[in-house]
Amino acid sequence: MDPKFEMVIGLEVHCQLKTRTKLFCACPADGFGGRANASICPVCTGQPGTLPVLNRRAVELAFRAALAFGCRLREASVFARKNYFYPDLPKGYQISQYEEPFSEAGVLEIMGPPAKRVGIHRIHMEEDAGKLLHELGSERLEYSLVDFNRAGVPLIEIVSEPDLRGSEEAYQYLTNLKSILQYVGVSNCDMEKGEMRCDANISVRLPGASALGTKVEIKNLNSFRSVKDALEYEFHRQCEALKTGERIYQETRLWDAERGVTETMRSKEEAHDYRYFSEPDLVPLLAEPSWVARIRSELPELPAARKARFVSAYKLPEYDAGVLTSQKALADYYEDCLAACGASGAKTAANWVMTELMGKLNAEGKDILQSAIAARSLGELMSLIEKGTLTSRLAKDVFAQMWETGRSAGQIVESTGLAVVSDLKQLGEWVSAAMSENPRAVADLQGGKERAIGAIVGSVMKKSRGKADPAAVQKLILEKIR
Secondary structure (H helix, E strand, O other): OOOOOEEEEEEEEEEEOOOOEOOOOOOEOOOOOOOOOOOOOOOOOOOOOOOOOOOHHHHHHHHHHHHHOOOEEOOEEOEEEEEOOOOOOOOOEEEEEOOOOOEEEEEEEEOOOOOEEEEEEEEEEEEOOOEEEEEEOOEEEEEEEEEOOOOOOEEEEEEEOOOEOOHHHHHHHHHHHHHHHHHOOOOOOOHHHOOEEEEEEEEEEOOOOOOOOOOEEEEEEOOHHHHHHHHHHHHHHHHHHHHOOOOOOOEEEEEEOOOOEEEEEEEOOOHHHHOOEEOOOOOOEEOOHHHHHHHHHOOOOOHHHHHHHHHHHHOOOHHHHHHHOOOHHHHHHHHHHHHHHOHHHHHHHHHHHHHHHHHHHHHOOOOHHHOOOOHHHHHHHHHHHHHOOOOHHHHHHHHHHHHHHOOOHHHHHHHHOOOOEOOHHHHHHHHHHHHHHOHHHHHHHHOOOHHHHHHHHHHHHHHOOOOEOHHHHHHHHHHHHO
16 A cells, blocks of 8 residues: 555445346346356347336345345335447346435445444446357357346445445455345355456545545456455556556556456446436336335344354354354354354354364365254264363364264264263373373472473373363372372
């Protein structure tokens, strides 16, 4: 970051709504990865004489998103035609919203640290365009193909206020935005499938200045990391230009992730370039109060509130609570785990979910919904640790077998005899042997060096293959020393 200048960022996020069908027709909305042009009909391909019919479920999900961000819903909103000509836009216009969007004036709090409130300028509904294909597999084509499967897929566009002041803030904003949208069931937000896309607007000004600099839009951002990297590059480019007296032009630039640079795509269009006018084939959309009230009542506990509850109810550190509530499915898994082991094992369960379980899932490229160990099964393992039936070392062996076999922790312990050994006679034999083999540690312990007990305990654990009860072992050693 150049301290002589301030980065000002606003983000426009397009998010695919989680519907079975498209926004204005009955075609399946999930055409990703399928046969090209298999999910199309006369309506979504813009054939003459066809009329759009608004998808009620899409509206419900859009309202749900807006309410989750505290937006104000208009009593009546209007769809508009956004006119532009491109091969993947079959009608020659996109049905969107312009002057009267369905929602405005919301807020998203970046959980940080540090925490910050970012304004949501508006959220509006629109249909997606198709997709141009310039290559097939590894073959680069000399022409372009068009797949209309995405044409007409329902989207919401979430437009932030220019409240973000750095690439890291932008990254956190997108992370929190995605989490909330997934929590309320509005979208899967799978960027690899194009279900969440982001355009970044960036300008540069002197610190303390009130006027905004010339805005540049960056497109082709297919990951949160790309957003962060592109903003940092573009900030540096604009700073260097201003230092040399070069003029910054309002334009749209593309991010080239391989080269790590932005390049000019076209001069930035103004609203009048799209010749917006009200969509004559759709009536105004009414936010009927009782319907809105029902949608609001069905909103789940949101990430920030759930994090606060995890801290207060389960006494978890802020960091642990933040990780566990970052995904709804992960938070649900954790609480299902606690239902089996009890709140007394909350910290133990948190450690195991974040380290052993997530480590295994990440290594295999899976998410929490694909875990080979059910939440309640992991909870049973936590109970055995809390009761002292298993040490952490033994529990790791049991966990590995649970992952591979699908058997329960109790079944594995019973069949393999991996439980902790508490028999005082057996423990006494191991302790005596360990003390004989570690005379230096015994002497140090007798001389008041309490840390020396670790060497003797370690020797006992090695002899017992991790089965000895550590607390009982330490007690026996101290009794023999005295």
